[in-house]
Amino acid sequence: MISTGTKDRIMHRSLLILSFLAFIIAGTAWAEEEEAGAQGGADWLQQKVETCAACHGEQGVSENPAFPTIAGQHESYLYHVLKAYRDGERENPVMATQVTGLSNAQMRALAKYYAQQESPLYTPILDR
Ligand code: HEC
Numbered sequence: 665m666i667s668t669g670t671k672d673r674i675m676h677r678s679l680l681i682l683s684f685l686a687f688i689i690a691g692t693a694w695a696e697e698e699e700a701g702a703q704g705g706a707d708w709l710q711q712k713v714e715t716c717a718a719c720h721g722e723q724g725v726s727e728n729p730a731f732p733t734i735a736g737q738h739e740s741y742l743y744h745v746l747k748a749y750r751d752g753e754r755e756n757p758v759m760a761t762q763v764t765g766l767s768n769a770q771m772r773a774l775a776k777y778y779a780q781q782e783s784p785l786y787t788p789i790l791d792r
Contacts, residue, residue: 702770703769704770704774708770713774715762716734719731719758720732721733723735723781724783733783733784735783735785736784736787739776742779743771743772746763746774749762750764
């Protein structure tokens with residue numbers, strides 16, 4: 665026969681161990697999500713471009729002259745200009761807020777995405 669006191673202690677320990685495990689699992693999932701975000705993975709990108717669409721239009725084709733069309737511009741240009749906004753080399757308070765805290769990988773993912781979208785812009789590819 666196990667005494668009530670021992671039962672209580674066993675229950676208490678099991679609960680402690682369970683909450684500890686839950687904590688570890690939740691932490692790992694969160695860390696993986698963070699990591700995927702910092703890498704500019706597909707889920708992150710899909711969410712992010714919805715923000716950009718508010719000003720730059722769906723897929724980066726702007727319908728408002730106040731905001732440039734970013735679809736179909738050169739990938740390297742897009743990447744460098746995003747970095748320039750983040751690092752303060754190109755000053756624009758609106759865009760600076762948009763790119764604050766983005767990693768280079770995330771900006772690369774954004775640049776690649778917009779460079780690949782169909783666009784009314786003509787951006788010649790120069791043979792070197
Ligand atoms: C609140 C409106 C707004 C949002 C949201 C926004 N932008 Fe912009 N963006 C602007 C404005 C305004 C400019 C022009 C700024 C300037 O003159 O430098 C601009 C400029 C740019 C340029 C430079 C275009 C060029 O031809 O030089 C790029 C690239 C760009 N934005 C990408 C993005 C991306 C990627 C996002 C989403 C992460 C985003 N923007 C979100 C307003 C916005």
